[in-house]
Amino acid sequence: MIAEIISIGDELLIGQTINTNAAWMGQELNKIGIDVHQVSVITDDEQHIRKALDESRERVNIVLITGGLGPTKDDITKTTLASYFHMPLIENEEILISIKERLKSRKLEMNELNRKQALVPANARVFLNKWGTAPGMWFEDKQNVFVSMPGVPTEMKGLMTEYVLPAIQEKFHPPEIIHKTLLTMGTIEARLADLLEDFENELPAEIKMAYLPSSPIIKLRLSARGQDRSLLEKLLKKQINKLYEIIPDLIFGTEPETLEEIVGRLLKERKQSLATAESCTGGNISHLVTSVPGSSDYYVGSLIAYANEVKINTLNIPVELIEKQGAVSKEVVLQMAGNVKDLFGTDYSVAISGIAGPSGGTPEKPVGTTWIAIGTPDNCIAYKFNLGTDRLRNIHMASLISLNLLRKNILKAGTVLV
Amino acid sequence: MIAEIISIGDELLIGQTINTNAAWMGQELNKIGIDVHQVSVITDDEQHIRKALDESRERVNIVLITGGLGPTKDDITKTTLASYFHMPLIENEEILISIKERLKSRKLEMNELNRKQALVPANARVFLNKWGTAPGMWFEDKQNVFVSMPGVPTEMKGLMTEYVLPAIQEKFHPPEIIHKTLLTMGTIEARLADLLEDFENELPAEIKMAYLPSSPIIKLRLSARGQDRSLLEKLLKKQINKLYEIIPDLIFGTEPETLEEIVGRLLKERKQSLATAESCTGGNISHLVTSVPGSSDYYVGSLIAYANEVKINTLNIPVELIEKQGAVSKEVVLQMAGNVKDLFGTDYSVAISGIAGPSGGTPEKPVGTTWIAIGTPDNCIAYKFNLGTDRLRNIHMASLISLNLLRKNILKAGTVLV
Numbered sequence: 001m002i003a004e005i006i007s008i009g010d011e012l013l014i015g016q017t018i019n020t021n022a023a024w025m026g027q028e029l030n031k032i033g034i035d036v037h038q039v040s041v042i043t044d045d046e047q048h049i050r051k052a053l054d055e056s057r058e059r060v061n062i063v064l065i066t067g068g069l070g071p072t073k074d075d076i077t078k079t080t081l082a083s084y085f086h087m088p089l090i091e092n093e094e095i096l097i098s099i100k101e102r103l104k105s106r107k108l109e110m111n112e113l114n115r116k117q118a119l120v121p122a123n124a125r126v127f128l129n130k131w132g133t134a135p136g137m138w139f140e141d142k143q144n145v146f147v148s149m150p151g152v153p154t155e156m157k158g159l160m161t162e163y164v165l166p167a168i169q170e171k172f173h174p175p176e177i178i179h180k181t182l183l184t185m186g187t188i189e190a191r192l193a194d195l196l197e198d199f200e201n202e203l204p205a206e207i208k209m210a211y212l213p214s215s216p217i218i219k220l221r222l223s224a225r226g227q228d229r230s231l232l233e234k235l236l237k238k239q240i241n242k243l244y245e246i247i248p249d250l251i252f253g254t255e256p257e258t259l260e261e262i263v264g265r266l267l268k269e270r271k272q273s274l275a276t277a278e279s280c281t282g283g284n285i286s287h288l289v290t291s292v293p294g295s296s297d298y299y300v301g302s303l304i305a306y307a308n309e310v311k312i313n314t315l316n317i318p319v320e321l322i323e324k325q326g327a328v329s330k331e332v333v334l335q336m337a338g339n340v341k342d343l344f345g346t347d348y349s350v351a352i353s354g355i356a357g358p359s360g361g362t363p364e365k366p367v368g369t370t371w372i373a374i375g376t377p378d379n380c381i382a383y384k385f386n387l388g389t390d391r392l393r394n395i396h397m398a399s400l401i402s403l404n405l406l407r408k409n410i411l412k413a414g415t416v417l418v
Numbered sequence: 419m420i421a422e423i424i425s426i427g428d429e430l431l432i433g434q435t436i437n438t439n440a441a442w443m444g445q446e447l448n449k450i451g452i453d454v455h456q457v458s459v460i461t462d463d464e465q466h467i468r469k470a471l472d473e474s475r476e477r478v479n480i481v482l483i484t485g486g487l488g489p490t491k492d493d494i495t496k497t498t499l500a501s502y503f504h505m506p507l508i509e510n511e512e513i514l515i516s517i518k519e520r521l522k523s524r525k526l527e528m529n530e531l532n533r534k535q536a537l538v539p540a541n542a543r544v545f546l547n548k549w550g551t552a553p554g555m556w557f558e559d560k561q562n563v564f565v566s567m568p569g570v571p572t573e574m575k576g577l578m579t580e581y582v583l584p585a586i587q588e589k590f591h592p593p594e595i596i597h598k599t600l601l602t603m604g605t606i607e608a609r610l611a612d613l614l615e616d617f618e619n620e621l622p623a624e625i626k627m628a629y630l631p632s633s634p635i636i637k638l639r640l641s642a643r644g645q646d647r648s649l650l651e652k653l654l655k656k657q658i659n660k661l662y663e664i665i666p667d668l669i670f671g672t673e674p675e676t677l678e679e680i681v682g683r684l685l686k687e688r689k690q691s692l693a694t695a696e697s698c699t700g701g702n703i704s705h706l707v708t709s710v711p712g713s714s715d716y717y718v719g720s721l722i723a724y725a726n727e728v729k730i731n732t733l734n735i736p737v738e739l740i741e742k743q744g745a746v747s748k749e750v751v752l753q754m755a756g757n758v759k760d761l762f763g764t765d766y767s768v769a770i771s772g773i774a775g776p777s778g779g780t781p782e783k784p785v786g787t788t789w790i791a792i793g794t795p796d797n798c799i800a801y802k803f804n805l806g807t808d809r810l811r812n813i814h815m816a817s818l819i820s821l822n823l824l825r826k827n828i829l830k831a832g833t834v835l836v
Contacts, residue, residue: 010790012444012457013444013453013454013455013456013457014453014454014456015440015442015443015444015445015446016441016445016447016628016630017441018438018441019437019440019441020436020438022437022459023430023434023435023436023437025433026430026431026432026433027432027433027434028433030432030433035432036431036432037431037460037461037466038431038458038459038466038470039430039431039441039457039458039459039461040456040457040458041456041459042456043455043457045585048456055473058429073798079502130432130622154546159557175687179432181434188524188526189489190529190531190532191526192490193531194529210428210429211488212429212434212435213488214570219434221434222431276722278701280711281705282704282707282708282709282717282755283696283701283702283720283722284701284705285701285704286700286704286705286722286724287700287701287704287705287813288698289514290699290700290722290724290774290813291700291703291809291811291813293775293776293777293808294777295724296725297699298723299724299725300724300725300727300728301722301723301724301725301728301732302701302720302721303719303721303724303732304694304701304704304708304719304720304721304722304723305719306708306713306714306718306719307714307717307718307762309720309763310718310762311607313723313797314719314732314761314762344725344727344728344731344732345727347707358711359712360577363746382803386523386524390549391573391711392709393572394709395705395709397673398428
């Protein structure tokens with residue numbers, strides 16, 4: 001069973017608004033076994049809307065339309081739908097009362113524009129909008145269902161959850177579908193595909209896999225589809241276990257948990273604490289760690305030692321060491337990790353020093369050279385990476401790589417990683 | 419001149435990825451006078467891609483396609499385009515060399531999948547991808563241009579900026595369009611619209627204004643469209659001067675300069691330095707400041723004092739003060755600003771302490787309560803804000819508000835702000 005989403009609105013086309021509605025609807029439809037086959041974002045124009053309706057009914061059974069239902073004059077979806085389905089517009093008393101009450105509670109008078117919102121196509125099924133004024137509308141025409149909803153996210157989500165999704169399930173009885181997404185880090189997509197070639201070829205017919213790269217993370221999404229949910233769950237579990245056997249070092253978690261949440265959970269479970277000392281990432285590791293609610297349970301703080309003076313005066317790195325080895329060096333980053341752990345009295349620490357770019361590189365230490373050290377209860381271990389030349393990308397990559405190294409060290413506490 | 423964007427990828431349809439690419443492309447096309455007429459998000463399926471190409475060429479002149487160019491087998495855009503335009507795939511030596519070098523710099527071997535990325539349709543114009551491995555491709559067919567790019571945002575943006583947008587301008591000579599975007603902070607959209615009602619009504623026909631809110635910033639984009647560029651520039655300048663007269667305290671800059679770049683420039687011009695002491699923002703202010711290339715010229719570092727122990731032991735905040743006033747208080751945040759300025763020896767400082775949420779609030783200090791202090795060469799000034807209940811939004815808002823207060827204090831150095 002497949003659906004199309006038609007999003008109406010110039011604000012989407014000029015990029016003023018990002019189409020988060022379509023993503024949310026795709027997720028929710030997917031959960032009840034409906035595939036979104038196409039999303040079409042179109043202008044507030046009658047001919048364009050008619051054309052999109054004609055095209056969509058050729059492709060899919062279910063067409064979900066958002067936008068163009070506000071009271072202002074650039075919103076013409078409702079009159080277009082009424083004329084497209086050859087229905088007159090009639091005033092709906094239930095909607096009229098609900099709009100009146102809504103306005104009254106906000107101490108506003110009913111005007112002509114509001115009154116027009118109570119007009120609905122005569123034979124459409126109407127869903128009362130408790131989250132705003134424009135109602136949802138359900139049209140059936142031959143094998144197709146068309147549903148029109150406002151574009152305001154809270155109103156669309158309310159109508160979808162309360163009325164539209166249940167009505168679709170009742171009418172179409174879609175198949176079961178289960179997604180599971182594994183998170184990997186440590187290699188590039190082509191190499192991962194090599195490692196998983198046999199695995200992919202041996203996948204049962206019910207399961208498909210997709211690579212979703214967002215450097216340095218590559219997500220592996222497995223989707224199982226069929227009639228018997230418990231059978232699908234079993235099949236999926238078996239394949240996921242296989243993946244853990246093939247690439248145990250690359251998988252770091254499963255969605256919806258993020259890397260920073262995983263690190264936080266591991267520390268919380270062990271009642272251990274973390275501090276960081278950042279140079280080239282300039283606070284981004286700290287920002288990621290503290291994005292997680294409850295991070296104050298395990299995160300103590302950070303010293304962002306951007307200038308060498310801070311490394312020397314507050315983090316007690318010997319000036320001679322920086323002069324001899326350079327601030328971006330194994331020796332300095334190891335001392336940073338050890339000293340920040342001592343300074344803040346934590347079990348773990350992450351220290352990082354690198355050349356984020358775009359300038360500041362040398363032949364021996366080009367832009368992208370990055371040293372990371374992880375301080376554990378037993379020792380400190382340093383790692384070197386050569387990242388790229390893009391400053392923001394380097395900061396992003398270095399932050400996630402650091403957190404993944406921290407994760408590995410927490411799991412292998414007591415064992416030195418090579 | 420109108421364009422269509424075809425975004426290919428199941429991850430967009432199931433809502434795993436939000437289509438930010440289409441929004442960015444819509445904005446950029448708009449800037450050079452090209453309107454996006456439709457965005458079509460479709461599956462990784464040959465027939466679906468062919469159908470979308472057929473439909474789009476009926477609607478528009480320019481079709482921009484993203485996605486489906488990775489090396490793994492779920493990516494079939496390139497072979498579909500080659501067959502659609504009746505071109506064989508041939509190996510492109512320049513691309514092959516560039517992929518080899520890219521892999522070599524990451525110490526990876528070339529495999530068959532990488533090698534396939536160097537295949538391109540024989541008569542397509544090829545854009546070398548410096549940001550990844552899959553090249554951009556430009557096809558001309560009768561009156562239409564079709565451009566294929568990878569779906570990875572950094573790669574698409576690099577190709578668009580460097581090659582595709584200039585090539586579109588060269589071929590289609592769209593009308594002159596000049597955008598100027600003023601950045602404001604300090605009020606809500608409805609209030610800003612009130613203040614600017616007369617201004618909007620008096621705008622000349624060539625100029626339109628749009629409100630682009632992304633809390634706490636509201637951008638005001640003025641667009642002038644016509645044939646005579648120097649006339650448009652004159653008209654625009656006059657209106658911008660008018661805006662500066664109406665809302666001088668709200669405007670903080672003009673695009674493309676960001677708030678963090680403005681603050682950096684002001685410090686650099688004055689040869690002054692900055693340190694921060696963050697609690698609730700957890701390093702995000704530091705991250706913003708250090709996102710700017712060259713920030714090491716004025717930014718010294720930060721103490722992320724997430725735990726009270728760090729505030730007490732490293733930042734020397736008296737334990738009695740925290741016990742009496744609470745960590746989220748005027749008194750504590752003023753001391754944080756003063757002490758971090760002394761500790762790191764800087765001219766300016768920003769200190770912040772608040773309740774980011776979702777929990778941790780009390781009746782007197784609900785979630786969102788945020789104290790910010792700015793340390794200047796002369797004194798320290800504290801400000802209180804009541805933000806919302808959403809943790810990530812609070813961190814984002816508090817960081818930008820802090821930088822704007824810093825900016826105001828740098829400009830009025832010596833004068834105490836009320």
